[in-house]
Amino acid sequence: MSIRVLVADDHGAIRAGLVMILNHAEGIEVVGEAADGATAVRQARALRPDVTLMDVRMPGVDGIAATRELVAEQLGQVLVLTTFDLDEYVYASLRAGAAGFLLKSVEAARLVEAVRLVHAGEGVLAPQITRKLISAFATAEPPKPVTPPGLAELTEREREVLGCLGEGLSNAQIASRLFIGETTVKTHVSRVLTKLDLRSRVQAAILAQESGLAGQQR
Structure with missing residues (x-):
């Protein structure tokens, strides 16, 4: 289709x-x-x-x-x-x-x-936008990690996926990083957005940065 x-x-x-x-x-x-x-x-x-x-x-x-x-x-x-x-x-x-x-x-x-x-x-x-966002995070004072509502409801795997989103990884890259299938990644991303009441994976990436989860899976 x-x-x-x-x-x-x-x-x-x-x-x-x-x-x-x-x-x-x-x-x-x-x-x-x-x-x-x-x-x-x-x-x-x-x-x-x-x-x-x-x-x-x-x-x-x-x-x-x-x-x-x-x-x-x-x-x-x-x-x-x-x-x-x-x-x-x-x-x-x-x-x-x-x-x-x-x-x-x-x-x-x-x-x-x-x-x-x-x-x-x-x-x-x-x-150009990616560079701006990276620069904004790099030049800003390190934020105090926040614990948004719903974060405690995430499973360990969902937290790992959220951290990967914070690094800007694609579904294929997340699948490779975590040794799971892309379909499974899509399911986890959907659940993360639902539990955290987010509207897009870009919002999830920002939240992962603010909560200190980004980069933890390297």
């Missing part, structure tokens, strides 16, 4: 370009378009896309607010795609539950790959 994608962007030419790129990719089908956040939410409810490509700056309901609604209603994964790599947009998008954040300067092949990765449950960040 094809990956069903909804494209939300208020610039018609950009939206058309994204639609063209995705419709020419094998195994991907654009099922709807939206020029603002409110329309994106309505379209997602009606069409049930697997992935929504979401612009940030749109009239009316912006992309961050729309992302928050889609994630809360479990209407597929959201991949934010924007011209701006402002910190406020990055953090707001990830806290809203976006599974990834890319800049519109991304190459077509990378965009297609990102859609497939997000659909598969992976997190995707533009290299």
